[in-house]
Each structure stands twice: as C-alpha cells, then as structure tokens.
Amino acid sequence: MHSRQIDPQALPAGTYLNTGHAAQQGLRINRFCYDLRHPENRAAYTADPEACMEKAGLDPIDRELIRAKDWLGLIQRGANVFVLLRLAQLCGDGLTETGAQMRGETLEQYLASRPQPTKG
Amino acid sequence: MGRIIAGLGSPHAPSIGALIDKQDWQNPAWKKLLDGYTPMQEWLAEQKPDAAILIYNDHVTTFFFDQVPTFAMSVAAEHPIADEGFGPRPLDPIPGNSDFAWHVAHALVDDEFDITICQHMPLDHGALTPTSALWPDRTKPWPCAILPIAVNVLQFPVPSPMRLFRLGQALRRAVESYRDDFRVVVLGTGGLSHQLHGERFGYRNNEWDMEFLDRLESDPHSLASLRLQDYIERGGAEGAEVIMWLAMRGALSPKVRCLHRNYHGPLHTGFAQVIYEDTEHMAEKVLIS
Numbered sequence: 462m463h464s465r466q467i468d469p470q471a472l473p474a475g476t477y478l479n480t481g482h483a484a485q486q487g488l489r490i491n492r493f494c495y496d497l498r499h500p501e502n503r504a505a506y507t508a509d510p511e512a513c514m515e516k517a518g519l520d521p522i523d524r525e526l527i528r529a530k531d532w533l534g535l536i537q538r539g540a541n542v543f544v545l546l547r548l549a550q551l552c553g554d555g556l557t558e559t560g561a562q563m564r565g566e567t568l569e570q571y572l573a574s575r576p577q578p579t580k581g
Numbered sequence: 582m583g584r585i586i587a588g589l590g591s592p593h594a595p596s597i598g599a600l601i602d603k604q605d606w607q608n609p610a611w612k613k614l615l616d617g618y619t620p621m622q623e624w625l626a627e628q629k630p631d632a633a634i635l636i637y638n639d640h641v642t643t644f645f646f647d648q649v650p651t652f653a654m655s656v657a658a659e660h661p662i663a664d665e666g667f668g669p670r671p672l673d674p675i676p677g678n679s680d681f682a683w684h685v686a687h688a689l690v691d692d693e694f695d696i697t698i699c700q701h702m703p704l705d706h707g708a709l710t711p712t713s714a715l716w717p718d719r720t721k722p723w724p725c726a727i728l729p730i731a732v733n734v735l736q737f738p739v740p741s742p743m744r745l746f747r748l749g750q751a752l753r754r755a756v757e758s759y760r761d762d763f764r765v766v767v768l769g770t771g772g773l774s775h776q777l778h779g780e781r782f783g784y785r786n787n788e789w790d791m792e793f794l795d796r797l798e799s800d801p802h803s804l805a806s807l808r809l810q811d812y813i814e815r816g817g818a819e820g821a822e823v824i825m826w827l828a829m830r831g832a833l834s835p836k837v838r839c840l841h842r843n844y845h846g847p848l849h850t851g852f853a854q855v856i857y858e859d860t861e862h863m864a865e866k867v868l869i870s
Contacts, residue, residue, distance in 0.1 A: 466741050466809040475780030476818050479646075480737035488646060495645050498666035533779070541735060542778040542819070544641040547666045560782040560849065575848060576785060 475563075477536050487539020490527075493517045494544040503551055532559045583759035584862055585752075586630060586766060588829040588837070589621055590797075590855040591714060593637060593770040595665075595706035597852075601713050602670060610847055617843030617854040618714050624840065624856055625715055625725070630766045632678050632726040634685070634752055635708055636745075636828045637770045638734045640665070642705035650697035651740055652748070653731040654689075656682040660729060663703035670709055672719075678726035681759060685728060688755035694748060696730070704729060711770045734771075734822045739809060745824045746805035749831020756832075769829025773844075773851035776817030783849055784817040790844065790851040793823065798839050798857065801830040820851070834861035 462469060462481055469478055477483065493514070496502050506513045514524045526534040530552055535545055542559075549559045561571035592614075600608055606615050642663045644650065659674040689696050704712075708729050716724055730748075733739060740748075749767065756765045773793060776784040793816070796804050805827050812821040830837075837857035844853045 464738065466739070467737060467813075468810055471810070473781055473784075473814055475782075476776070476813065477779050478737055478818075479735060484646065484736055491641070491646050495641055498642070498664060500668075503666070536778050541641060541646070543735065550667075556777065556849070560777065563778065563782045564780055571783065574783065576787065576846065 479539070479541055483539040485539070487541065489517065489519055490523050490535060490538065490540045491544050493519060493523075494540070494548045497547040497551060506551060530554065530562075533563045536563065582761065583756045583763035583765060585756050585832055585859050586628060586764050586862075587624075587840075587859055588767045588769060588833045588855075588857045589625075589715070590769045590826050590829060590853060590857075591618075591621070591711040592772045592850070592852040592854070593707045593710040594772060594850060594852070595710060598670060598706050598710040598713055601710075601717065611845075613843070614845040614847070614852050614854075617841075617845065618717070620841045621715055621854060621856060622717060625766070628764070628766075630725055630764045632681055632728055632763070633766045633768050634728045634730060634756075634832070635711065635768045635770065636730050636732060636748075636825045637704075637707035637711070637768075638822060638825065639731045640705050640707055641735065643703050644731070644733075646736055649733050649736050650731070651733050652694065653697040653699055653702065654682065654686060655699045655702035655729050656686060657700050657702065660708075660727065661701070661703040662709065663705045665705050670713070672709065672713060673723065675704060675708075675712060675727050675729075676723050677728060681726070681763070682728050684759050685752070685755045688758055689751055692751040692754060694751050702729060702731070707731075707770065711768055715768070730828075732825055732828070734824070739821070740824075741809065742807055742812065742824045742827055743805045745827040746801065746831035749828040749833070752828070753832045767829045767832040769826035771822040771825045772820060773823055773853050774816035774820040775850035777819045777849065779818075781817070784820075785846060785849070785851060786816055786820075787846060787851060789815040790846075790853065794842060794844070794853055794855065797826060797830055798837060798855075801827065805831070816851075830857070833857055834859045836860045
C-alpha cells in the first residue's frame with residue numbers, strides 16, 4: 462500500500478489501521494458486532510453465544526477471541542473499536558475496561574495513569 | 582445571498598449525550614465541559630441561525646464497512662434518531678431543510694465534491710451529542726434546521742486534512758449562492774487528542790491540543806497541510822477525526838473573531854469548544870446598525 466497521507470510501517474506502536482487485509486479480515490467480526498444494535502440479536506447472544514457465532518459464520522479464531530473477551534486480539538484481527546464496543550458492553554466491559562485490558566493494565570492502574578486536566 | 586455567520590466546535594462523545602439526557606448539567610467531573618456549552622447556547626439563542634451545517638462522523642451505525650461513503654449528506658425533511666444498540670435517545674427527530682440541502686448538494690457536486698446524497702440518514706451520537714448540547718431545551722421543537730454531513734474517518738483511505746478544509750471552502754460558496762438573508766452556522770465536531778484502541782489506548786497530548794486550537798484560529802492552512810499520519814502521531818488515531826474541525830474553519834473568513842474557547846480532558850479524550858465569528862460581513866453589519 463502506498464499513500465501520501467499514511468505510512469503503515471511508521472505508525473506509533475499499538476496503533477492498528479483499518480484498511481486493506483485487516484479491514485477485509487475484520488468484516489465478519491465487525492458485521493457480527495454491528496448486528497448487535499438490534500435488541501433481539503443481543504438477547505440471542507446472551508442466551509446462546511455459541512449458536513450466534515455459528516449462525517454468523519465466524520471462524521474458529523474469531524470465536525476463540527470473542528470467548529476470551531480478548532479485545533486487543535480482536536482489534537489486531539481487524540475489528541473496529543466503535544463497533545466492537547457493542548459486544549464488549551454486552552459482555553460487561555465498558556470503554557475504560559476494554560482500554561485498560563488493551564494496555565495490559567488493571568482498571569486501577571489505567572485510571573491512576575490519567576493526566577490531571579489542564580487549563581485551556 | 583446566504584451567509585455563514587460563525588463556526589462552532591464541539592466534541593461528540595456519547596458520554597456527554599448521556600449526561601444531557603439525565604439533565605446532569607452540574608456533574609462535578611464534567612462541569613468544566615458542560616459549562617463550556619453555556620456561552621454557545623446563549624449565542625445560538627440570540628443569533629437564531631436559519632440552518633446549521635453539521636460535520637460529523639457516523640460510528641458504524643447508519644453506514645457499515647461494506648459500503649462506506651467518503652462524504653455523505655442528508656437532504657431529508659427530518660433525520661431519525663438512530664438506535665446504536667441501547668435504544669434510541671429520547672429526542673424528537675432533527676429537522677432538516679430540504680430546499681437548502683438540495684441546493685448545497687448541487688453546489689458541492691458542481692464544485693467537484695461528489696458527495697453521497699441520502700434521503701434517509703439516521704443520526705448517531707456523532708451528530709446528536711452536539712445538537713442536544715447546543716439546543717438543550719427539550720420542551721420546545723428544535724429551533725434550527727440541521728444539514729448533517731457525514732465524513733468517513735474510520736476506514737482508510739480517509740480524506741486528507743486539506744480535503745476537509747476545501748470542503749469547508751466549497752460549503753461557503755454553496756451558502757453564498759443560496760437565497761437572501763439565509764444565515765448559517767457550521768459545526769465542526771469530534772474530540773481532540775484521543776486513542777481508543779490498541780496498546781496505545783488512552784494516548785493524550787494536551788500541548789498538541791492547545792497548539793491545534795491556536796493554529797485553527799490564526800493559521801488553519803498550516804494545519805490543513807499536515808498529513809493524517811501527523812495527526813495520528815500527535816493526537817492519537819481516533820483523535821485524527823479533528824480534521825472535521827478543518828471543514829468548519831475552511832467555511833469561515835480568513836480572519837475570525839474567537840468569542841469562546843474551552844478545554845477539558847477528564848479521562849480518555851481532550852474535549853474542546855469554540856465559537857469563531859465570521860468577520861467578512863462585520864463591517865457591513867456595523868454600517869447598518
């Protein structure tokens with residue numbers, strides 16, 4: 462890939478670009494999460510996650526990452542954070558919890574790392 | 582001719598919308614941010630613009646990754662409140678102004694901005710957070726027509742900062758070719774520095790946010806000349822959405838008068854609010870009064 466705007470090889474560490482292979486590989490997971498905007502799909506997932514993943518045609522790697530609530534692994538596989546949050550919240554993890562996990566920290570460690578608000 | 586009277590900048594985080602729905606305007610952790618809306622609400626109530634062009638991004642709600650328009654706008658008479666997965670917010674549909682919107686659509690495409698024209702574009706928090714914060718009185722109908730323009734900032738290739746600045750310039754030409762006495766504000770939305778994914782989650786850069794706000798007011802062309810990579814490095818991957826503020830600034834006169842600027846960074850994201858008054862018609866206004 463060549464772009465005048467973006468150099469994927471020189472992105473800051475821990476940053477994943479939604480494009481190309483990752484965007485295509487992530488499409489299944491992203492659609493699965495996208496469909497969770499409907500209440501009936503959320504209820505079905507809560508009742509029987511395995512059946513929902515089977516119906517959505519997720520592959521074994523997708524399924525294992527979801528079972529493990531491995532938010533970082535899902536991002537690395539091409540999931541987009543905004544759509545993934547629908548699944549995370551259904552699993553009981555809010556934005557802050559997913560963030561702490563992606564950083565490899567506990568929630569307390571992450572919150573303690575927050576800079577004090579500055580004047581502006 | 583129609584004219585742009587000001588540009589306003591606002592974050593669009595869903596957490597702000599949740600506070601507004603609870604009428605929790607005094608929440609201590611968020612007070613500096615919520616108080617920052619007061620001068621904007623007062624200014625809009627006094628100025629009563631005929632329409633607001635709202636530059637925002639959809640968060641995989643109305644558009645999915647299988648079909649992503651780089652730029653999309655709604656010409657509908659009203660814009661439905663989207664259900665993002667937790668029930669729609671308790672808001673009335675947002676009014677549009679179809680005559681104005683179709684005019685803008687033609688003007689943009691004439692100007693080689695080949696925008697996707699939507700007759701049904703439900704709005705998610707990207708549009709609803711700023712709208713509900715800027716016009717907070719839920720006892721009356723929405724007082725201002727909204728023309729929402731959705732920008733893809735989630736799946737690359739994302740349009741360049743300069744492209745957004747030029748979109749703003751094209752919007753100015755569109756407004757100025759509309760009928761007499763039609764007064765428009767442009768709303769740029771999105772958080773300043775933040776990153777919400779990967780091991781770099783939580784990245785923030787207050788110094789860059791301050792520099793961005795300084796340069797946006799006085800030297801926006803230099804910001805438009807940066808690469809998306811520069812925005813990702815300095816302000817985090819999700820913070821690159823701040824290019825949407827460049828469309829707001831591009832729609833304004835080269836010199837603006839900053840009436841309001843506020844900044845608050847309570848947790849993951851740097852939040853800023855501004856009002857930039859357009860100065861091109863000021864001399865005229867003084868003469869008339």
